[in-house]
Amino acid sequence: MNNLIEGLNNKIKSIKRITFGYLNFDNFKKHILIQ
Numbered sequence: 001m002n003n004l005i006e007g008l009n010n011k012i013k014s015i016k017r018i019t020f021g022y023l024n025f026d027n028f029k030k031h032i033l034i035q
Contacts, residue, residue, distance in 0.1 A: 015032055 012032060015028075018031070
């Protein structure tokens with residue numbers, strides 16, 4: 001279970017780096033859901 005959460009957390013962190021220019025939180029959330 002911990003590995004699953006850690007993997008998800010890492011994915012979100014990498015998406016944060018990609019979407020750093022997004023000021024709109026909805027766009028950021030959509031990008032996470034697409035991944």
